[in-house]
Amino acid sequence: MVSRLNMMKRSTRSTSFNVAPLALAAALAAALAGCNLAPTYQRPAAPIAAAYPESSPAGEAASSIEWNRYFADARLQELIRLALANNRDLRIAAANIEQARAQFRITRASELPTVSAAVSGSRVPGANDTITSTYSAGLAVSAFELDLFGRLRNLTAAAQAQFLAVDENARTVRISLIASVANAYLATLADEEQLDLIRRTLATRDESLRLVQLKFDQGVVSKVDLEQARSLVETARVALAQQQRQRANDFNALTLLVGQPLPDNLPPGTTLAQTNLADLPAGLPSDLLTVRPDIRAAEQQLVAANANIGAARANFFPRISLTASAGSASSELSGLFKSGSWGWTFAPQAILPIFDYGRNAAGLAAARAANDAAVAQYERTIQGAFREVSDALAGQATYAEQLRAQRAVAASEQSRFDLADLRYRNGAASYLDYLDAQRSLFSAQQAAIQANQLRLQNQVTLYRVLGGGLK
Known part of the structure; x- marks a missing residue:
């Protein structure tokens, strides 16, 4: 000393x-200082076709359309604003960003004394x-x-890439939340239309039962006709109870997405029949690499895995x-x-490591395997995005025609029912024909509402999978 x-x-x-x-x-x-043992990063080629199977109209890209322009319903706009402010998944994503940023700062600090x-x-x-x-x-x-061989610099680069990946994941949560709120809102609108239809159908069947009861009391019809009329009424009441339960479930789902009880002073909204969402252009599949945050997040994970190879190689040097x-x-x-x-x-x-019983070699092998997995994950994310867009484009190309045809079916069934009702009241048709027309009309009207709901929700999905909602 x-x-x-x-x-x-x-x-x-x-x-x-x-x-x-x-x-x-x-x-x-x-x-x-310039020595870096990490492999030169090269973005893997996208393992998808150069064009989508379905054509789409020309127009402004979905990623450039602000969500409050695409969703014109004032009530839906307010619900989305509340969700962006209160949703817990979005808060978790924001906290994850702060955690990743802090971890990046910790790793970067190791480069300095x-x-x-x-x-x-x-x-x-x-x-x-x-x-x-x-x-x-x-x-x-x-x-x-x-840091003569870039070990610390590569660890810092990996931490930075992981931070950026977390940030992109938060963007994915945001656009998914906007789409989920829109779909849940459309579901509640469909519930209201279905309930209105069921109530009108129940009223019609109640009136029909009253008439059959009068005819039965006068001995004009048999008890079989009376029991069939009662069965139709109770069937409508079953459908009413089911639809009320479905509306409550959809309302609860919307409340969870918004992150708070829905306020009573929401602006008025439109009905499902009045709602319209514009068709969207798909662009090229290669555009997904820049507009989809989940693809950008997968690429940042690949960048991090590439940097970790450099850090593992540096362990072999003094x-x-x-x-x-x-x-x-x-x-x-x-x-x-x-x-x-x-x-x-x-x-x-x-x-300088001399005998480490294969520890550094195993570390390098693990880093390379992680990089291979990151490449596969990146390619799978691209393929998944391509399929999502292709499916939504197929829906955009077919749901409008399906809705038109289903509404035509409902109109024809309405005419058929009106004629069957008139013929039955005048004794020209059996009660069985009347019941069949009534059941067919109810099913056709329900299917028309469902087709419109599916068409609108498909447009919401297409908006999301094309990267819409970030603005």
Whole structure:
């Protein structure tokens, strides 16, 4: 301890010699600063076709259309605003971003030396029953790694890419939330139309039962006709109870998405029949690489895996670290900070792995396997996005015609029912013909509402899978 104290004191009288190791280390670090063992990153080719199977109209890209322009319903717009402010999944995504940002800052800080204030004191028994005392105070840098082979830089690059991936995942949550709120809102509109239809059907069947009951009391019809009329009424009541339950479930789902109880002062909205969502152009499949945040997130994970290969390769090379301190040292506590007590220590260390029983080789193999998995995940994400867009485009091309045809069916069934009702009242048709026409009309009207709901929800899905909702 005495010799160390004397060395620190002598160092203040030989500054020209002591600067040389620091200058040499700085020059060596500068010369090797550009060394990076990570493979050169190249974006994998997209494993999809050059065009979609279905054609689409020309127009403004979905990713460029703000959500409040695409969804014109004032009530839906307010629900989306509330969801963006209160939804818990969105809050979790925001917290994940902050966590990833902090982790990136922690990793990046390892590239720079950590300077600490150090105060120490020791008393050691010496020869002839003496006690040697040493006290020191100053600044210290402990085990600062010179990143000559890019290990720390690659770890920082990987952390940065993972942070960017988390940020892109949050964007995915946002556009998914907007689409989910829109679909849940459309479901509640469909529920209202179905309930209105069922109530009107129930009223019609109640009136029909009343007439059949009168005819039965007069002996005109049999008990079979009466029981059939009653069965139709109860069937309508079953459908009413089911639809009321479905409306409650859809309302609860919408409330969960919004993140709070729905306020009573929401602006008025439109009905499902009045709602219209414009057709969207698909563009080229290659556009998905830039407009889909889930694809961008998968690519950032691939960038991180590529950087981790560089960090694993650097483990095969020497790891040089520096430990240094500068301050005051004295054999007496009262002598600290006095003239002549200042000095410094400098202790470089180089470690080269020789026998590690395959640890570094296994680490490199694991990094390469993780990179292969990231490539496959990236390609699968692209293929999944291509299928989602293709499915939604197929829906855009066919749902409008399906709705038109289903409404035509409902109109024909309405005419058929009116004629059957007239013929039955005049005794020209049997009650069985009347019941069949009534059931067919109800089914056709329900199917028309469902077809319109599916058409609108498909447009919401197409807007989402084309990257709409970020603006």
